Amino acid sequence: MSCTNHKIDHLRLQIPRFDCVPGCHDCCGPVTASSEEMARLPVKSDAAHEAALVELNCVHLGPQGCEVYDQRPLICRLFGTTKSLPCPHGRGPEQLTEPRTEQQVHRLIASTRQVLV
Template identity: 70%
Template sequence: MYKNQEVILRLRANIPQFECVEGCHDCCGPVTTSSEEMSRLPVKTDAEHEAALNEFNCVHLGPKGCTVYDERPLICRLFGTTPRMPCPNDRKPEQPVDIKTEREVHHFIANTRQVLV
């Protein structure tokens, strides 16, 4: 698990950030994430998970947006940083994520145990 945490931190550092539209949550649907990333998020009840899924939302979506923004999973960080996962409001960083980092994120996701957030 320690090695995965190092990979997560390295990939996070290589994904550029950008300013979202305030209050937007268009990309905050149900997602999966690695067990390591999930362990950094607050535990939610089965009822909270069910309510979020019924709305096709992430369980960590609050009235003002993402409640775990600083700890959001890699897949959430990748949204809007690449033309393959564009922001629906045309927001993006000055420079898109480099293709190597994007591929590494997808490789990490494909090769780690994923759980529903």
């Protein structure tokens, strides 16, 4: 497993989970991810990507919410868990993500080639 994959796994564990408003996906939209994260996601057709983009949606957002929840990219996991990415509905974990972890996520994003999910 690559160094980046190790970092991704490590960072995933550092980001606390919380319960969203049931059925809410207001923070979903076009997001980017590293090629290592993309490799964990199912491949979607160009047509599916285009259809999602036209509606400013994420291609993995289905009628029941995120269809790749267990493998969603780091930026999706971070949302709602930091002061800079607050949930508009006031949801979030009791303990926010440590600033150090947030910085590591942003550093990883900045140091990897990001592609539209």
